[in-house]
Amino acid sequence: MSSIKFSSTETEQLVSKIQDYFTKELDQDLGQFDAEFLLDFFSKEVGAHFYNRGLFDAQTVIATKLEYVSEMMHEGISEIEKPIR
Known part of the structure; x- marks a missing residue:
C-alpha cells in the first residue's frame, strides 16, 4: 500500500x-x-483507512441528497402533470 x-x-x-x-x-x-x-x-x-472512510461518508451524503432531490422532483412533477384521458 x-x-x-x-x-x-x-x-x-x-x-x-x-x-x-x-x-x-x-x-x-x-x-x-x-x-x-x-x-x-x-x-x-493508516492513511487508507481514513481515505476510505472519507469516501464512504461522501457517498452517504451524496446518496442522501440525491434521494431528497428525487423526492422533490417526484412531488413537483405530480403537481404539474397533465391528466391523461
Whole structure:
C-alpha cells in the first residue's frame, strides 16, 4: 500500500502539528526528521483507512441528497402533470 503524498506546505504543517502534539501532550521534543518519519508511517499504515472512510461518508451524503432531490422532483412533477384521458 502506498502512502498518501502531501505537498511540501502540507508536510510542513503536519510535521509542525505532530511536533506540537509531542511537546504539549507527551512532554517530549520531536525533531523534524522523526516527525516526518512518523507522518510517513501513519500515512502508509493508516492513511487508507481514513481515505476510505472519507469516501464512504461522501457517498452517504451524496446518496442522501440525491434521494431528497428525487423526492422533490417526484412531488413537483405530480403537481404539474397533465391528466391523461
